[in-house]
Amino acid sequence: MSDPVAGDQLRAFVERIERLEEEKKVISDDIKDVYAEAKGNGFDVKILRKVVSLRKKQPHEREEEEAILDLYLQALGMGPGVGM
Amino acid sequence: MSDPVAGDQLRAFVERIERLEEEKKVISDDIKDVYAEAKGNGFDVKILRKVVSLRKKQPHEREEEEAILDLYLQALGMGPGVGM
Amino acid sequence: MSDPVAGDQLRAFVERIERLEEEKKVISDDIKDVYAEAKGNGFDVKILRKVVSLRKKQPHEREEEEAILDLYLQALGMGPGVGM
Amino acid sequence: MSDPVAGDQLRAFVERIERLEEEKKVISDDIKDVYAEAKGNGFDVKILRKVVSLRKKQPHEREEEEAILDLYLQALGMGPGVGM
């Protein structure tokens, strides 16, 4: 009422966002399909996800997390080399 | 034994997933851009997010209410679609 | 260097958490028992779960609607609590 | 209307469940508090969670997962020993 233009603008922004979110959902579904297909070909989906996630992380970052974990495990008397 | 894990197939799946995740990230960034643009036009991003989220949830809530109604009808031995 | 990780403290935290998680598991099992008992009394567990879940969500939805209303009022320069 | 007793019974079950879920929520909040306290004492919460989760799993189970992961990584030409 105070400014009809603002309403139109607002609607436009909302619609642009909703359109993009739909596209994003399509991609997400595609990814799920690929995992399902991999499973159908005998791959372990859980491990596959871990592989993808490992490839994303920087090596030093992962090493640092593992180092802290080892410190904690040692402090608890559970030896290192347990893996993460 | 010659090939405990089908490397080529695995690689293909991983690459398809990574490709899709890149596309997904592009869309996510686009969404961020739209929010930024809206902010530049004087809109409150927090409100905008709330509006989008609410519009997403409302149809879902509606469906849930219908689902519970159907369940009640079933529980009473009146199948769904019986009408009133 | 003598103690890179405070082992006693760490162990104490871990044990407190594990103790609490055990308690939590007991409660979860109790809930399962109640559902089983209800089933034994002829109730449909799926419906029952739906009822419980719906009763949980409704107050939350209500709060969310109020929140968005307040946000709109703020956006229009009318603080919350102004009334109508 | 068809059977008022069923309604009373249903209400009783729902209330018992809701009561238990409240207790469960209290415990969950307690666990969160412990993690927060640990954080205040300089511990890394993310790693701490991993420690607790590791203690829950059986060793052989973890070893098996790691073995599969290594197979996949080798198939992709990423050496083992990366950790999990």
Place this chain on the structure above:
DNA sequence: TCTCACAACTCCGCTC
């Protein structure tokens, strides 16, 4: 730093 929404993992019931 803290909150909050998204995504992954686990467990349960269901069906073949």
Place this chain on the structure above:
DNA sequence: GAGCGGAGTTGTGAGA
């Protein structure tokens, strides 16, 4: 009896 699918729960990452 086992795999499949869905729901609930937990963990992670992004935003304020």
